[in-house]
Amino acid sequence: MMLVWVLVLTALLASDVAGANNSTEPEETLQNIGCHGLSRGPCATHWYYYRPARSCYRFFHHRLPWVTAEHYCRRVARYGHLPSIRSCHQNAFISRVIYAGRGGKQSTWIGLNDICRERHFRWIDRSPFRYARWAHGEPNNSGNEDCVETNFRHVGLWNDISCHTRRRFVCSYKLHCD
Numbered sequence: 624m625m626l627v628w629v630l631v632l633t634a635l636l637a638s639d640v641a642g643a644n645n646s647t648e649p650e651e652t653l654q655n656i657g658c659h660g661l662s663r664g665p666c667a668t669h670w671y672y673y674r675p676a677r678s679c680y681r682f683f684h685h686r687l688p689w690v691t692a693e694h695y696c697r698r699v700a701r702y703g704h705l706p707s708i709r710s711c712h713q714n715a716f717i718s719r720v721i722y723a724g725r726g727g728k729q730s731t732w733i734g735l736n737d738i739c740r741e742r743h744f745r746w747i748d749r750s751p752f753r754y755a756r757w758a759h760g761e762p763n764n765s766g767n768e769d770c771v772e773t774n775f776r777h778v779g780l781w782n783d784i785s786c787h788t789r790r791r792f793v794c795s796y797k798l799h800c801d
């Protein structure tokens with residue numbers, strides 16, 4: 624009888640330890656990717672601040688076509704747009720925002736497109752197009768692809784894809800003094 628109780632207690636203790644491990648796993652994963660460096664700063668609740676662009680960023684889970692996502696960003700924040708990316712550092716920041724928003728490494732819309740003229744990529748917020756991080760073989764305009772996603776095949780790599788595809792997205796807004 625004593626042996627049975629010892630076995631039961633051992634099983635209960637083991638399940639407690641397993642439960643504790645499960646509950647801490649997401650935090651450890653976030654720390655591994657560097658999400659602890661994200662901060663709200665002067666941004667609204669749930670938005671992350673990127674000081675070099677004086678802008679705020681937030682990941683949204685619902686999947687929308689590119690143009691609908693851009694309109695959503697304009698509604699959700701004053702001066703809101705799908706984000707522009709101007710450096711390797713900012714590209715990594717966007718991937719961290721996606722991960723911290725529980726988007727993992729999923730493909731996500733950014734503000735780049737060549738809707739107006741093929742192969743002339745422009746940011747929807749009108750900032751100059753000087754930095755790009757295309758995946759190998761992209762952009763290939765395969766079957767007429769005019770909108771751009773990040774996290775294609777690998778974190779932080781870009782791909783042109785049909786604007787009608789539904790993707791999750793990041794919105795950004797620039798802080799203004801007024």
Ligand SMILES: [Ca+2]
Nearest residue numbers: 737764768769
């Ligand atoms: Ca195109």
Ligand SMILES: [Ca+2]
Nearest residue numbers: 763764783784
């Ligand atoms: Ca493509």
